Amino acid sequence: MKASGDFCISTKGRRIVIIGNGIAGVTCARHLRKRDSAAHITIISGETEYFFSRTALMYIYMGHLKYKHTQPYEDWFWQKNRLNLVHDWVTGIDFEQKELQLQQQAPLKYDILVLALGSKPNMFGWPGQNLKGVQGLYSYQDLESMEAATQTCGRAVVVGGGLIGIEMAEMLRSRQIEVTFLVREANFWGNVLPEEEAQLVSRHIREHHIDLRLNTELKEILDDGNGHVRGIVTGAGEEIACQFVGLAVGVSPNTGLLKDTPLETNRGILVDEFFATSIRNVFAIGDCVEYRNPPPLRKPVEQVWYTGRMHGETLAHNLAHFPVAYQPGPWFNSAKFLDIEYQTYGIVPAKWEEPLESFYWEHESGKVAFRAVFDGRSKKLQGINALGMRLRHDFFDRVLREGGTVEEVLKQLHRANFDTEFYDKHHHAILKAYNQQFGTNLQPEKEKKTLLSVFGL
Secondary structure (H helix, E strand, C coil): CCCCCCCCCCCCCCEEEEECCCHHHHHHHHHHHHHCCCCEEEEEECCCCCCCCHHHHHHHHCCCCCHHHHCCCCCHHHHHCCEEEEECCEEEEECCCCEEEECCCCCEECCEEEECCCEEECCCCCCCCCCECEECCCCHHHHHHHHHHCCCCCEEEEECCCHHHHHHHHHHHCCCCEEEEECCCCCCCCCCCCHHHHHHHHHHHHHCCCEEECCCCEEEEEECCCCEEEEEEECCCCEEECCEEEECCCEEECCHHHCCCCCCECCCEEECCCCECCCCCEEECHHHEEECCCCCCCCCCCCCHHHHHHHHHHHHHHHHCCCCCCCCCCCEEEEEECCEEEEEEECCCCCCCCCEEEEEEECCCCCCEEEEEEECCCCEEEEEEEECCCECHHHHHHHHHHCCEHHHHHHCHHHHECCCCCCCCCHHHHHHHHHHHHCCCCCCCCCCCCHHHHCCC
16 A cells, blocks of 8 residues: 555644654644644653653763753643643554544544654563663663662673664763673674774773673673573673663664554555655654655665654644655764764765775874765765764755765865864864875865954854
């Protein structure tokens, strides 16, 4: 069955129910209200009563923030904007009757249903993965269980060399808990980062007193006899004692609620370019989505904060006005590897082949790096990685949309700089290194001195 692509003529007076109060669901609700003052909008979540910033979970654990500080809106915001909040878990969906079954409350009817179900941590059937003290990190409940499980923890093991893994390692180290970090690749996040960047981050992890074990897999999690973890066994047979195991081997679309229903799913909920599912007036956005036909240079499943926000905005527009196809533009992402910031724009594969070429520069400190991947014939930029420096999103978004070249970028790199006044500027050293590597004589575009630039703005 193909996705319906059908939209209601108007949302006015309709009962719109959104399951999920993450960034995708809440963004959709807010923008719907802006566009339609008459729609009845309900947001359901069993996780928390109010929307919070999921990306800030680690800072609550580390003591930098309190949970209240992660809520972008005051409690009165929801009532003022007539966004009805239901704090409960949805246990079933009757698509034919357009009705939701809830865990603690009466069934709820809808006219339009938006599924913003998010993700769930991956589990790969390891023996002992259901023991107490073994968990992933995605939800607020995960944070609460991690808090309880590590109160008396002396050593922890984190499994998985990705962004959640390094966050969990940093969280645990903030409480002086010894951490062993198991990564099955030859370098940290080696299936995403090119070798030089992966090695830079791997060195940095070890400098923060984290026991990084590369080329190491988890084989088994050991029971202490009381249903709690007491250690793990690696693929090589080594036993490592610990009181907590963080499973950070990625996340998957959370589609369990849809089992044995007629809604079409694959890895995620299958949607068209308008976020319509296979059932009329049922839509899906956020981490739970899988594109039937991904946008250019995009993957079928994308699970990052900003795509969820864009999903919510696009669907709200489509429901309240005429439908427009989702067009996210060039890929970008950002993260932190402990205290090294990371940005990527466009497509930078871990490995590449001709006609692609790469230019890589690394500061002598080993803490700052820049990579550009481009077509070796036309010099058209395909993507960049930046570590330890801040670069402007709008600069690279424009270059990638307009098909700019790597050499144009390097001559104007000062325009992309987003570091504050007292940070070192690296664009001259980067351009010099490119000239040396490729035998060119590129000169930087003359920088205009303005009042703003004098103050580092």
